[in-house]
Amino acid sequence: MKPRIEENRSHPRLAGLLGAYHLVNQEEKGTAVGTVAELPAVYRVEAEDPAAAFAADTVLLATPAGADAPAGCVVLKAPRDGRAPEIKRLWVAPGARRKGLARSxxxxALRRAAASGAPAVRLTVWSWRDEPLALYRxxxxxxxxxxxxxxxxxxLEKPLDAVERLSPEAVRAHAADGLAALLVDAVDGGASVGFLAPLEAAEAAAWWSRVAEEAAEGVRDVWAAPGPDGRPVGVVTLVRAGTANGAHRGEIARxxxxxxxxxxxxxxxxxxxAEAHAAATGLTLLVLDTRTDSPAERLYRAAGWTAAGTVPDFAADPSGTLRPTTLYYKRLGQDDTP
Known part of the structure; x- marks a missing residue:
C-alpha cells in the first residue's frame, strides 16, 4: 500500500519532524546543537511554529501504510520574485525509511508544482547526502x-512537463509501465484510439513493444513527457508514410x-x-484523424490544422458504438489560415 499524503502545515507532528531535520542538518554541517531552542533563529522558528513560518507555502506530510501518524514531510515554497518554486525540508524519520515516503x-510536490503552471522546480542539497541526491536525480x-x-x-532544477524524444530502448523500457497506463487511461476515458474497452494492460504493453520496433526501424518517432515519478504522462507519435510517392508526408498518431x-x-x-521534428527532417505535410466533436479537435484547430472532411461511422468508440471521424491536415512551413 502507498503512503497517505496530506497537506497540513498545522499538524501537531510537523514541528517534531522539522526539528529532527534541522538538528541532523546542523550536525552534518559540523555545527551540532542539542535542542531545537539552540538552533539558529531562522531554523528555530520553523520547528517552533511551522504554520506561521510556511504560511504562504505548501506543506505535505506522509503517513506510512497502516500507521496513524505522519513520519515524513516536505515543503513546496511558493514562487518568489519570478523564480521557480523550491522544494525544501524533505525529511523521513529514520524508523520509517525504505517505505517509499520520500519518493511519494x-x-x-512535483505534481502540485506542475498543476500551478510552474515551468520548473528547484532545490538545494548538500553534496554529501548521497541518498537524497540519488532520489532527486x-x-x-x-x-x-x-x-x-x-x-x-x-x-538542482527539474523542468516540468518537459517533452523528450524517446529512443527505441526507452519505449521498450516504458512499454509495460507508463506507456501502457497512458493507453489504458485513454480508452477508459472514452478516447477512440483503436481499442475497445476494457483494454488490458498486457495488450497495451504489447502494442507499445511493437511501436518500439517501428522506432528502431525508423518508421515511427515517439515523444513523451515524464511525470513526477519519471513515468510518461503524455505521449505522441509520428508515423512516416511507407510509399515512395508519400515520402513527404507523415501522420500524427496516438x-x-x-x-x-x-x-x-x-x-x-x-x-x-512532433511538428518541429517533422519539418526539420524534410516532411512538408502532416495528417491525422480524430473523433468528430472530441476535445482534441479544439487543440488541432488552435494549432493551425485544417479540417479536410468528416467520415460517418469511421471507427467505433471504446464501447463499440460507431462514431464519425474528422480528417485534418497541416502544411509545414506554410500558413493555412484563411
Whole structure:
C-alpha cells in the first residue's frame, strides 16, 4: 500500500519532524546543537511554529501504510520574485525509511508544482547526502548554475512537463509501465484510439513493444513527457508514410495525455515537438484523424490544422458504438489560415 499524503502545515507532528531535520542538518554541517531552542533563529522558528513560518507555502506530510501518524514531510515554497518554486525540508524519520515516503512526497510536490503552471522546480542539497541526491536525480533533477554559493551545496532544477524524444530502448523500457497506463487511461476515458474497452494492460504493453520496433526501424518517432515519478504522462507519435510517392508526408498518431495531467497545455507541447521534428527532417505535410466533436479537435484547430472532411461511422468508440471521424491536415512551413 502507498503512503497517505496530506497537506497540513498545522499538524501537531510537523514541528517534531522539522526539528529532527534541522538538528541532523546542523550536525552534518559540523555545527551540532542539542535542542531545537539552540538552533539558529531562522531554523528555530520553523520547528517552533511551522504554520506561521510556511504560511504562504505548501506543506505535505506522509503517513506510512497502516500507521496513524505522519513520519515524513516536505515543503513546496511558493514562487518568489519570478523564480521557480523550491522544494525544501524533505525529511523521513529514520524508523520509517525504505517505505517509499520520500519518493511519494516528492511526487506529490512535483505534481502540485506542475498543476500551478510552474515551468520548473528547484532545490538545494548538500553534496554529501548521497541518498537524497540519488532520489532527486532519478526524478529528473539536474545540477544547474548555483543561486546559493555556500560551499558543498548543490543547486538542482527539474523542468516540468518537459517533452523528450524517446529512443527505441526507452519505449521498450516504458512499454509495460507508463506507456501502457497512458493507453489504458485513454480508452477508459472514452478516447477512440483503436481499442475497445476494457483494454488490458498486457495488450497495451504489447502494442507499445511493437511501436518500439517501428522506432528502431525508423518508421515511427515517439515523444513523451515524464511525470513526477519519471513515468510518461503524455505521449505522441509520428508515423512516416511507407510509399515512395508519400515520402513527404507523415501522420500524427496516438496523442495521449493522462487525465491527471490535463489542463496544463501538455498536449500542445507534444504536438509542437512532433511538428518541429517533422519539418526539420524534410516532411512538408502532416495528417491525422480524430473523433468528430472530441476535445482534441479544439487543440488541432488552435494549432493551425485544417479540417479536410468528416467520415460517418469511421471507427467505433471504446464501447463499440460507431462514431464519425474528422480528417485534418497541416502544411509545414506554410500558413493555412484563411
Amino acid at each position: 512526497l516528492m511526487a506529490e 532519478s526524478l529528473g533533477f539536474a545540477t544547474v548554475a548555483p543561486w546559493d554559493d555556500r560551499p558543498d551545496l548543490l543547486c 496523442l495521449l495525455v493522462h487525465r491527471s495531467a490535463r489542463g496544463r497545455g501538455l498536449g500542445r507541447r507534444l504536438l509542437a515537438a
